Amino acid sequence: MTEKPLLKIDNLKQYFPIKGGFLGRTVNHVKAVDDISFAIGKGETVSVVGESGCGKSTTGRAILRLDEPTAGKVEFEGKDVLGMSAKEMRRMRSEMQIIFQDPYASLNPRKTVRQTLNEAMEIQNVVPKKERNARIVELMETVGLQKHQIDRFPHEFSGGQRQRVGIARALSVNPKLIICDEAVSALDVSIQAQVLNLLKRLQREMGLTYLFIAHDLGVVRHISDRIIVMYLGKIVEMGETKSIFENPQHPYTKALLSAIPVPNPKKKAERIFLRGDVPSPIDPPTGCRFHTRCPFATDKCRTEVPLLEEKDEIYKDKHSVACHYALDIQQGKHKPKYNMTDVRKNLDEEGMDNKSKEKQLENA
């Protein structure tokens, strides 16, 4: 990482209120992102991974203030983003752009590509009016679309081409940071590879910085320099890509990596099955949020929140993990309480959260 990060997030929290009851008062909060901190250096690609509901997309949206964060600090090139006025923020957004998952939903169906790209440049006023047409042609070439397609509407493009239009729109205002929120997830693998190669080439040529939000760990390994693993609104592990994939420390990261099917029929993965489902973010488990599904959990895990720390001597400065027992597990001093390789046995023994649900059912 470079000395001064491009983007710095400190203690970011994003709680969504749940309205209900009499007079529609706020009865509770969904703690989508709960106190996370990280930094991204210039020219780096950092990926946020995790399962649905872990808060990865919310993090991306909070950074751009598409949803106003509840608390915390977002610094971009040393400037405090959350303290900006609406006007300053609009200008700021030319430096930070986002590409969404669904290219069908994120383009206006009634605007041609030319109008879409023109609008972005007009709002940000980054290119003089006279030069805009030339710039649009240039952008189309950059993302690999044909000149004659400029006056076409989104429905005339295939999914991969639409995603290229989305990328062209993000690039049109000369951003420094692009947040890619599941930008390639909806694409077929042959098209996905085209778009991934395009993103990599643009990074080389323009020195872009990416915050990549994805659930496909193959894509993530391919594109990232560093990886952040999230679970229920918290960062459980953060480190360099190679280190995360080859030496995962957190029991959740290990289970997540072991769960991906390997495209090699001769190599059967030693699989760790997690019991139950992800608990609700409205009332997350106390202590370590993963303790309800973790075979290594102890009383300490149920009460004390583990901090994100560098634990492994070899990977110091490169790899941090939020687990009380990361080192002990690695050295074999702390053993799992049950066998994690039998899928149905683990399902029968329920996690804590399921049990409390059953109790509620009995009472009702």
Next chain:
Amino acid sequence: MSENILDIKDLRTSFFIEGNEVKAVDGVTFQVPEGKTLGIVGESGSGKSITALSILQLIERPGKIVGGSINFKGEELTESKNSRMRDIRGNEISMIFQEPMTSLNPVYTIGQQMRESYKIHQGLGKKEGTKRAIEMLELVGIPSPAKRVDQYPYELSGGMRQRVMIAMALACRPELLIADEPTTALDVTIQAQILELIKELQNEIGMSVIMITHDLGVVAETCDYVAVMYCGKVVEYADVETLFENPKHPYTVGLLNSLPRHDIDQDELIPIKGNVPAPDEMPTGCRFAPRCPHASDICSKLPGLETQEDGNDVRCWIYTEEWDGEKGVAVYDRETTT
């Protein structure tokens, strides 16, 4: 090779829209050996799901099966009466769909939906049906099945719903299960649970499985044989190890080369150039020729699905005597480090 439970020959299913014929399935041929798992892979629009629906005779207008044969245990399904098909569906051949929320009825409890299948196929009453439903839910690893059986689909999580779908599909112990992208909507940790579950149940019940997916990882882990589809045709049919070690069709190679892997380091992905042709711009020769790096003059004619020396089938001129391009072209030259 063991007996084939399902033998499909030259199946053609078309959709007739505004006087045009769109050939969604265009001469598909494959076999499902008894007790084994056949994977059907291909990208969106390759005709994998339509093939599955054709097997169960679930194609609705404007779609129509226009040719070919579907032989299930010696019985020709394309000529079967509707009443016979109703006996087969959910009883001898079952299907699980991608989106469990849209394929479960939201206004009936899990138990009510499961009892229906027992009532129709086995004539069981309410009490007996509920008992069997609870047994089945237990089999797929749903905690406290006696309570879950009276719950509605919205009360269950995504993984749990897909387990209910599997329980329903397996209720009558089918001989063939068609799983259409059963885990695509699920998170990887839940996907791992569901795939393992299908595999275990397959061994217990002794059924055959058709696994339709776009995920080559899922194919490698669960399938014995694989049919690769492109534009309504099978371009390669092989056992799973050969397919991954020695893929022959340039499209299969293209898929493997564009796949970002989580288990090994890769410098660069090699994508397939261009896009899948639109139905009205379908090439008359080899469907893949416009995107194929090896395409030659002869590719303007349609190659047949020819059996190779190793017993696997491939639809490509390169592997025929008529090939007029570069001799001995290395279609797959990537190192597969393990």
